[in-house]
Amino acid sequence: MNNPYLPIPMIIKNITDETTVKDIKTFELAFLNKEDEKNFSYLPGQFAEISILGSGEAPIGIASSPTEKEILKFTVKWYEKGVVTNALHNLFVGDKIGIRGPFGNSFESKNIKNKSVVVIGGGFAFTTLRSLTTYMIHSHNRNKFENITIIYGARSPDDLIYKKELKEWAERDDIKLYVTVDKGDKDWKGREGFVPTVVEEVAPSAQEASAIICGPPIMIKFTIPKLVELGFSPENILNSLEMRMKCGIGKCGRCNIGNKYVCKDGPIFSLAELNDLPKEY
Amino acid sequence: MKSKVLAKKDLLKFINKLIKEYDVFAPVKKEEGIVFSKIDKTDDMCLSYSNTKNSVKEFLLPQSEKLFRFAKKENTNEITDLKEKKRRSLLFGVRPCDGKAIAMLDKVFLENIPDAYYKRRRKNTLIIGMACDTPLQTCFCTSVEGGPFSIEGLDALFVELKENYFIIPVTKQCEKLFVHLDNASQEDIKEAEKLKKNAEKRLKPVFEIKDIKEKLDGAFDNPIWEEIHEKCIKCGICTYLCPACHCFDIQDETVGEEGCRVRNWDSCMFPKFTMHASSHNPRATQKERWRQRIMHKFNYLRENTGMYGCVGCGRCVEYCPVNLDIRKVIRDILESK
Amino acid sequence: MKTKKIQDIARKLLKEKKVDVVIGFEKGTLPSSATPCFIRNPDEVDRLIWNSFCGNNLANYLPKRKDKIGIVAKGCDSRSIVVLIQENQIKREQLYIIGIPCDGMTDKNNVLHDYCLICEHKNPVIYDVLVGEKVKENKAQRHPEGLRDTKWQKIEDFEKKSSSDKWKYLESELSKCIRCNACRNACPTCYCKECFIDQEKPRWVGTTNNLSDIIFFHLGRIFHQAGRCTDCGACVRACPMNIDLRQFTQKITKDGETLFDYETGLDIDVKPPFATFKEDDSEDFIK
Numbered sequence: 045m046n047n048p049y050l051p052i053p054m055i056i057k058n059i060t061d062e063t064t065v066k067d068i069k070t071f072e073l074a075f076l077n078k079e080d081e082k083n084f085s086y087l088p089g090q091f092a093e094i095s096i097l098g099s100g101e102a103p104i105g106i107a108s109s110p111t112e113k114e115i116l117k118f119t120v121k122w123y124e125k126g127v128v129t130n131a132l133h134n135l136f137v138g139d140k141i142g143i144r145g146p147f148g149n150s151f152e153s154k155n156i157k158n159k160s161v162v163v164i165g166g167g168f169a170f171t172t173l174r175s176l177t178t179y180m181i182h183s184h185n186r187n188k189f190e191n192i193t194i195i196y197g198a199r200s201p202d203d204l205i206y207k208k209e210l211k212e213w214a215e216r217d218d219i220k221l222y223v224t225v226d227k228g229d230k231d232w233k234g235r236e237g238f239v240p241t242v243v244e245e246v247a248p249s250a251q252e253a254s255a256i257i258c259g260p261p262i263m264i265k266f267t268i269p270k271l272v273e274l275g276f277s278p279e280n281i282l283n284s285l286e287m288r289m290k291c292g293i294g295k296c297g298r299c300n301i302g303n304k305y306v307c308k309d310g311p312i313f314s315l316a317e318l319n320d321l322p323k324e325y
Numbered sequence: 326m327k328s329k330v331l332a333k334k335d336l337l338k339f340i341n342k343l344i345k346e347y348d349v350f351a352p353v354k355k356e357e358g359i360v361f362s363k364i365d366k367t368d369d370m371c372l373s374y375s376n377t378k379n380s381v382k383e384f385l386l387p388q389s390e391k392l393f394r395f396a397k398k399e400n401t402n403e404i405t406d407l408k409e410k411k412r413r414s415l416l417f418g419v420r421p422c423d424g425k426a427i428a429m430l431d432k433v434f435l436e437n438i439p440d441a442y443y444k445r446r447r448k449n450t451l452i453i454g455m456a457c458d459t460p461l462q463t464c465f466c467t468s469v470e471g472g473p474f475s476i477e478g479l480d481a482l483f484v485e486l487k488e489n490y491f492i493i494p495v496t497k498q499c500e501k502l503f504v505h506l507d508n509a510s511q512e513d514i515k516e517a518e519k520l521k522k523n524a525e526k527r528l529k530p531v532f533e534i535k536d537i538k539e540k541l542d543g544a545f546d547n548p549i550w551e552e553i554h555e556k557c558i559k560c561g562i563c564t565y566l567c568p569a570c571h572c573f574d575i576q577d578e579t580v581g582e583e584g585c586r587v588r589n590w591d592s593c594m595f596p597k598f599t600m601h602a603s604s605h606n607p608r609a610t611q612k613e614r615w616r617q618r619i620m621h622k623f624n625y626l627r628e629n630t631g632m633y634g635c636v637g638c639g640r641c642v643e644y645c646p647v648n649l650d651i652r653k654v655i656r657d658i659l660e661s662k
Numbered sequence: 663m664k665t666k667k668i669q670d671i672a673r674k675l676l677k678e679k680k681v682d683v684v685i686g687f688e689k690g691t692l693p694s695s696a697t698p699c700f701i702r703n704p705d706e707v708d709r710l711i712w713n714s715f716c717g718n719n720l721a722n723y724l725p726k727r728k729d730k731i732g733i734v735a736k737g738c739d740s741r742s743i744v745v746l747i748q749e750n751q752i753k754r755e756q757l758y759i760i761g762i763p764c765d766g767m768t769d770k771n772n773v774l775h776d777y778c779l780i781c782e783h784k785n786p787v788i789y790d791v792l793v794g795e796k797v798k799e800n801k802a803q804r805h806p807e808g809l810r811d812t813k814w815q816k817i818e819d820f821e822k823k824s825s826s827d828k829w830k831y832l833e834s835e836l837s838k839c840i841r842c843n844a845c846r847n848a849c850p851t852c853y854c855k856e857c858f859i860d861q862e863k864p865r866w867v868g869t870t871n872n873l874s875d876i877i878f879f880h881l882g883r884i885f886h887q888a889g890r891c892t893d894c895g896a897c898v899r900a901c902p903m904n905i906d907l908r909q910f911t912q913k914i915t916k917d918g919e920t921l922f923d924y925e926t927g928l929d930i931d932v933k934p935p936f937a938t939f940k941e942d943d944s945e946d947f948i949k
Contacts, residue, residue: 046441047441048438048441049392049441049442049575049586050392050393050404051404097579098395098397098579100575101575123604125863127862127863128602287599287607288599288600288601290574290575293437294438295571295573296572296573297571297573297593298572298591298599300621300625302620303625322545324607324608324613325607356838357838358904378903388840389872462692556697556723559843559847560842560844560847561843561844562844562900565841565842566902574869578868578869587869589869592842597860642691642692644902646899647697647698648691648692648695648696648697649697650690
């Protein structure tokens with residue numbers, strides 16, 4: 045019988061510290077069985093339950109893109125109270141872990157193709173946005189999207205994750221990238237300022253465009269009105285939600301917002317959908 | 326399938342035959358009250374009961390269930406999926422309210438992505454109900470679209486007549502249990518019908534169920550939630566005794582290098598139920614938790630499965646240590662502005 | 663009579679804004695029942711009642727509250743209030759205690775609870791106003807060695823059992839437990855912000871319903887009640903599985919009273935045995 049609770053065995057191929065304080069790490073995982081790799085078909089926006097036998101499971105958004113073959117990437121922040129994230133941060137390259145998934149819906153399920161896309165991210169919440177960006181700019185997919193604008197902000201230059209990718213993206217001329225920090229350091233030559241201000245300033249066109257926004261609640265709170273002002277319709281403003289999730293398949297009963305389960309009906313919701321749901325997240 | 330009759334004096338013989346083939350679970354009188362548990366002989370069984378203290382959900386969704394075992398030898402993890410049980414199970418004497426709860430659990434656990442463990446147990450279990458002729462003061466099945474003679478979720482229903490048990494076979498799976506029994510006579514059918522009418526008459530609805538969903542749709546910000554939860558002591562009695570509550574947690578239990586991944590019942594009444602690793606809690610106080618409990622049972626599940634998450638068994642009403650009565654909560658919400 | 667007096671007191675307290683809320687009892691939804699209620703509006707004081715079903719220990723609602731509270735208190739509630747004040751969970755100044763001499767509470771069949779039968783503090787030990795006349799205390803006869811036989815009879819019988827029989831009893835009682843946490847949550851002195859059974863880092867207790875996890879929880883809880891349990895019966899009253907929890911908590915209470923001559927919850931100014939050290943403290947149990 046197909047058992048959705050059995051983890052897929054994986055091996056840690058690489059671990060990258062994203063910040064100098066080392067509280068955010070990106071784990072590159074490879075499948076131990078070819079068969080599993082073939083069956084694991086996912087799209088940007090989906091998540092997986094990372095399973096560490098003896099510690100348990102935690103839902104983490106997939107940071108790699110399906111265009112990146114053979115590996116899956118997960119970027120995980122350390123929390124003092126997070127049992128699994130703590131255990132994960134103590135692992136080494138070569139250690140074996142498990143994943144279950146992919147779970148949830150994808151950005152693509154919300155009608156973003158053949159349109160312009162504005163990606164807006166804040167701090168550590170750029171993980172599935174990295175997946176999406178990498179996916180969209182891949183040579184197989186680039187022509188499926190019109191203009192691509194990336195706006196990414198963090199508190200300080202060190203808090204920006206995926207620094208290598210940011211450099212690469214900055215050199216491309218088929219996307220527009222705006223990186224900003226609340227406050228720069230002596231080496232910082234880029235923008236300073238908050239994400240909502242940048243959104244207003246660079247004013248991406250709302251014509252036939254989707255805005256995808258992930259970040260701390262305060263950033264989302266102030267960015268959404270700017271997008272609405274710019275003319276983005278609630279259907280075209282997409283948000284990825286986080287919840288305590290255990291089963292990933294809509295059974296265990298804790299991640300619902302109204303009658304929607306974040307694990308299976310989400311995690312991506314449009315503003316129009318969120319407006320119809322209770323504010324309990 | 327025709328209705329059957331079994332002479333009352335032959336019941337124990339009938340059950341004894343079942344015990345040979347099945348693991349039979351039935352109401353048993355114990356220190357803690359009448360509880361549904363495994364019987365090895367018919368003497369253990371107690372059929373003078375209104376309802377059992379525990380619901381039968383624990384035989385389909387055990388309070389703690391091993392999902393798999395693992396061993397962490399030198400950084401390798403060996404997972405052994407737990408093996409299937411050979412003997413089938415049979416639940417005898419399930420009240421129709423608990424049967425209806427199983428019908429609801431089936432929707433949650435068998436639809437969309439089926440839950441492998443529930444499915445395995447469910448397929449392996451026959452559920453024989455016993456019509457309810459002695460409702461308690463806490464019973465309210467007829468208020469939530471159920472009834473003391475409801476067959477929903479059951480494979481067969483027994484009705485106690487004067488001399489016989491009148492048997493309504495519901496699903497094909499149980500047919501073979503009854504093939505050797507006599508068909509029910511017209512008198513039996515009439516007697517059972519009469520009992521059913523009388524039992525239903527005794528259970529006047531305590532609120533108007535048809536108004537609830539719509540009322541709750543607009544009640545998320547109703548100030549009434551501020552009052553409802555105040556005396557709640559955040560224990561899990563209501564959810565653990567409830568035949569329909571099914572929320573669970575997944576945890577790893579290890580001894581040395583070996584362990585199990587288990588799922589345990591969890592409760593929306595517990596503060597940690599929705600707590601994120603970051604310490605953010607979307608349901609921060611008992612107000613949000615009670616709202617969730619009511620909304621889940623009477624609004625969200627209805628929307629998602631077509632059924633309510635409450636079957637009116639009354640256990641939460643009877644055992645709540647502070648008499649936080651869900652019937653009153655529903656009535657208060659219906660009366661609120 | 664008492665009902666009317668409680669209502670009058672509550673009305674006055676709320677009208678004069680001496681308190682923000684009155685915690686008392688109102689009529690329950692089941693026959694022979696009463697249920698805790700919170701009254702904030704002086705026009706609603708008529709909901710308050712008093713009868714022999716007012717069994718809940720209302721002190722359970724006090725820890726960490728910030729408002730000013732009028733609280734209806736029986737003897738046992740008042741002793742729990744004393745413990746909570748001693749342990750800085752509530753301030754005396756926050757409370758207006760409506761003390762009620764109690765003749766014992768009954769179950770739904772009108773039978774006196776067994777913990778009420780041996781109660782020695784029917785009259786509130788601390789109060790701001792007393793509703794009704796004090797009742798005669800039922801001081802159990804003192805045993806020559808200083809033990810009180812009726813009160814400790816059950817425990818003394820239990821103490822005579824062999825270790826393996828004691829363990830067997832513990833296992834047979836606790837095997838009924840469904841880990842609903844009602845005993846802990848109904849207990850006024852179980853107020854830890856995070857109970858040891860809920861802690862995940864590190865996890866002290868297994869999460870399953872196997873007997874060793876269950877026993878670990880109960881033993882932890884019971885030992886944590888040493889010198890703090892007032893034998894109010896809230897835990898057994900709440901337990902849906904009729905577990906004889908008092909068999910274990912009473913042993914702890916007896917040890918506190920006999921070894922340290924300390925009776926819980928009588929005087930705010932007396933230090934509980936675990937909060938202090940005396941040179942003549944009993945050491946007999948250290949072997």
